[in-house]
Amino acid sequence: MPETTAPDSTVAALREIVGPKGILTGDDMAGYLTDWRGRSTGTAQCVVMPASTDEVSKVVSYCSRQGLPLYVQGGNTSLCGGSVPGKAGGDILLSTRRLNAVRDVDPIGNLAIVETGLVLANLHEIAEKHDRIFPMHLGSEGTAQIGGLISTNSGGVSAVRYGPMRDLVVGLEVVLPDGSVISRLSGLKKDNRGFDWKHLFIGGEGTLGIVTAAALQLHTKMTARADALVSVPSPAQATEVFRGVRDRFDTRLMACELVSGNEVSLTLEHVPGLRFPMAEVPEWMVLIELGDTENEEVLRDTLQDCLAAMFEDGTITDAVVCQNLRESEELWKWRHSFSETNKKAGHGIVFDASLRVKSVPEFIERAIPAALDLAPWAVPLIVCHLGDGNAHLIVMTLNEDRPKITDLDDLTHRMFERVHDIIAELDGSFSAEHGIGRKLVDEMVLRQPAAEIALMRAIKAAVDPKGIMSPGILLGKNA
């Protein structure tokens, strides 16, 4: 039986562990209790911010003894509401923001061993200082932390070349729900000592423990870069562009993104100072990034030739190849502004479909009319990491049309049902890179086979028998 304690003594006990700088209460917690999109708000007794693995372990031990629900938060940029506590009021929210030391960088082994509160952009800078790269790039990189990226198994635009976080994690240190610490941070490429348990925590969304440090795979820095924007008549042609550049450039293909013109127009409208390199925004376009360790001019010329052939055979209708780094950066600046734009522009019902690349056009063709059937006023935006088959459909109700939604929960529910059915018919997944969080728990329990859910719940029960870690996230209340 848990010891029972009054809330004040809980805060006092946690303050004793982390010191006065490591705890927030009352109004000071406000920035931590609502998710990035402003769609989930919870309450907590306090936000506790340990500065070392030892402090995390003591905090978790305390919560375990008391039976206190414990949620973990990194940069709080989750798009699925997994980073905020529940509404009951008794939860503890652990923020990893002070857990951000760089423990080691090994340029020979191409490894960085860092604590998980480190912000992704800071890791980029650290890698750069050692003439390496950490190849994870997404719009939230100035805020998202390594722990959040691992726990949601983030993808981003470079997954086509380097894979999602799962492919970039070599080892982990984790505080388990009873406060004990397990660690494999040696950075070994080969290690067959039983189950490779790190995979339970990659994509675990804080439900099995707190990831406190990670050995991460760095990569060789590219010295040559070539970027292009091409317009295509349709998503089907975009898959041909992907096939063409993948076959021509193989591992030199760093990113291949399909975007609908309405998303770009909305972004140019909402974010000042962006430059679009074509005279008009096309209906469909593909962004391509290549990287190499050889000559940049040769790379750019080869890309130009490859695109010229596609223009000749009608696969593409226009192309702009960036001539320098400034033009390349301008191109990716508006690409990375989409989530920010969509937050400002209205309410988007967002889909994070994972599909075979060849099924992406059919998904777009079927999902858009299915969604518009339920919300005819909406603008269907497509942002697709085409090279890894990850299509985001954002069914956007612009601010001025917001009154047309009479029951948002009901609309969302019905749209999930329709669009997720299409994804299932295409043998895809309704969660590619954002996780499940609170947003997709019902879908998870409803759509995944019972035996699979039972297996996940059995793992959860074995690792977290008291059910204190992020209750309600990923597997629902019965986990």
Ligand SMILES: Cc1cc2nc3c(=O)[nH]c(=O)nc-3n(C[C@H](O)[C@H](O)[C@H](O)COP(=O)(O)OP(=O)(O)OC[C@H]3O[C@@H](n4cnc5c(N)ncnc54)[C@H](O)[C@@H]3O)c2cc1C
């Ligand atoms: C503008 C924008 C653009 C984005 N673009 C992309 C994109 O292109 N690709 C993509 O994959 N995602 C994208 N995302 C979402 C992405 O999931 C997050 O940015 C990132 O992965 C979350 O990191 P975070 O530190 O903010 O985690 P949080 O939001 O704080 O947490 C996310 C989840 O991880 C858990 N967690 C956090 N830290 C730990 C830890 N140390 N141990 C255990 N559990 C933990 C939390 O409990 C929660 O369940 C975007 C988000 C935004 C706001």
